[in-house]
Amino acid sequence: MIDKSDTKGATTRGRKTFVATALASVAASALLSSTAFADGPNVVTTIKPIHSIAAAVMDGVGTPHILIDGAASPHGFALKPSQASLLEGADVVFWVGPQLTPSLEKPISSMTSDAEVLSFMDVKGVNHLGIREGKDFDSHDHDHGAEEASHEEHEDEDHHDEHAHDDHDHDKHEEHAHAEDEHEHGESHDEHAHDDHDKEKHDDHEEHAHAEEEHDKHEEHAGHDHSDHAGDPHIWLNPDNGIAIAGAMAEKLAEVDPSNAGKYRENASAFQAKIEALEGKIEEQLHPVEGKKFVVFHDAYHHFEHHFDIEASGSITLSPEALSSADRVSDIQGRIRDLEVTCVFQEPQFDAKLVNVVIEGSSAQKGTLDPLGTDLKNGPDLYPSLLQNLANSLSDCLKSQS
Secondary structure: OHHHHHHHHHHHHHHHHHHHHHHHHHHHHHHHHHHOOOOOOOOOOOOOHHHHHHHHHEEEEEEEEEEEOOOOOOOOOOOOOOHHHHHHHHOOEEEEEOOOHHHHHHHHHHHHHHHHHHHHHHHHOOOOOOEEEEOOOOOHHHHHEEEOOOOHHHHHHHHHHHHHHHHHHHHHHHHHHHHHHHOOOOOHHHHHHHHHHHHHHHHHHHHHHHHHHHHHHHHHHHOOOOOOOOOOOOHHHHHHHHHHHHHHHHHHHHHHHHHHHHHHHHHHHHHHHHHHHHHHHHHHHHHHHHHOOOEEOOOOHHHHHHHHOOOEEEEEEEOOOOOOOOHHHHHHHHHHHOOOEEEEEEOOOOOOOHHHHHOOOOOOOEEOOOOOOOOOOOOOOOOHHHHHHHHHHHHHHHHOOO
16 A cells, blocks of 8 residues: 655655756856856957957956967968857957958858957058058158058048049030030031041050050959958058057957956056057167168068058068069069168068079078067967067168168
């Protein structure tokens, strides 16, 4: 015979166990929810300098991930499947933009639908420079292709274009009226046909010439993005831009992870103070070599040069992934000799053989500039070390023939 009191006790104990388990589950869920960012949000960065700035801003909260590490070049980067999973799990993605890493534009767009994506080419407060065209960067290039963009300049250009358009329309109207007047005064149909035929031949010739010119420009500009947001994408090499990038990171992280907002902003302020102190030191270091002539491997350093008033005289290649033509190599060799260039700088990401070729027969010394901090340890100290190393390399090589 079954003891009903035992059955009742077992049922009660079972209910208590179920309720306790359920409450524990709810409590665990609540704990996980409240500490979802206990180690900081899942932040993915692209290149080493951007990763370093993010690491400084996130110091004490979490550690960002990096996609393009070591000696990998951002210009020809190919995303691996293992790296794709980083993007898919990201809460925040920090990158310069498609101008620097065009191969990442589609993956970032398609794999980060739930993430906050911040492109620093579009961030307010970042100074921009135009892309320098051609094999050399003389004063003309500095005046017209390499100045900091401003809203006022764009407005002036738009105003000028509007007037030019009005003048063009006015000229076209007067020209049309003049043609009608000539026709009314007896200009023959044959003369019109003859003129039209000559005009067609002339237009064909101009169109052909224009096509050849566009082809030449396309080859010359290979490797650069001339979209609506075109500009030199090596923005982090201006320390003021590094500070602006850190500030933008802090605000974005504060938005995503408000519980740590104060820490992010505090870290960004400390980063600013550190970089401003370094900036003054570099200015003093480079002052003695201002005006010295040097050539870079590719035009990656304009933001650094422009900020510290120590501009290059040219680059060996327009695009680091494209082979330089024999004519270009010959032109650079002549420029190095004619300008009595002191230094020609190679990069650790690319083969140095071409540098050896262009300095052959000249008195130029060979140095190394690294825009990414290839051999530097990842972390918050990489970015200031990168800027200091650029200053050291320029100063040491340019002083060598003082």
